[in-house]
Amino acid sequence: MAVLGAFGAVGVIFGVFLIIYGKIKKKKYRGGLIALVSLVVFIFAIALTPNEEANTNADETDAYKVSPGEITNEKLLISLAVRAETIIEKYDKIDNVSVKTENITAEKLNDMKDNETGEIYKNIYHVSGQYSWQEKRYDFELEISFDENDVESSGKIIMYASNMPGGDRIQANRSPVK
Structure with missing residues (x-):
């Protein structure tokens, strides 16, 4: 999931770069579409990343243990x-x-x-x-x-x-x- 998140983050940056570059060159490079898809991929990767704190031991807290x-x-x-x-x-x-x-x-x-x-x-x-x-x-x-x-x-x-x-x-x- 970390790799997918990294690709998403890089894609967002690259998409924003293409938007700016397209404005300068006065051409369409589809930077907005790339940025939007990359943002969705990044959010998807974050949503699927397991929460380490919740998975360490949900049976125990700082004040009690649930099961024997x-x-x-x-x-x-x-x-x-x-x-x-x-x-x-x-x-x-x-x-x-x-x-x-x-x-x-x-x-x-x-x-x-x-x-x-x-x-x-x-x-x-x-x-x-x-x-x-x-x-x-x-x-x-x-x-x-x-x-x-x-x-x-x-x-x-x-x-x-x-x-x-x-x-x-x-x-x-x-x-x-x-």
Whole structure:
């Protein structure tokens, strides 16, 4: 499509040149027709060119992922990393935790049901990896069920574990929703 667009653009310029040249020489060179056809070709090429942003991953935005699977959107990973820092600090009872996106993996999970209460967990995001605290690294794993499919919304921690000694552990007894 880029080649077709380039030919269209060159054709428009050439057509305008022929119009001007024809006026000077007082002859008809059909520059207007060439310019018009080339303009149509150029517009056609632009219309058929795929929108790269829309095709990169329509399943993910900066705030949520539509279907279950691995999260690749960098801004969404950053939001989850910031959320993880807050959760880690709360449950491991420490401050100044650092979670970097290159040290974590994240995915959206299918809805689940709490086997004890019957509560349905929706919009579940699973984040695992490592965090840094006082120049040491610790492994962690967490799952959050967000009220809305937006990682900036409020949510409920349904699973948290880390290898930090003395930290709290959470594990809801859950199973897939049928």
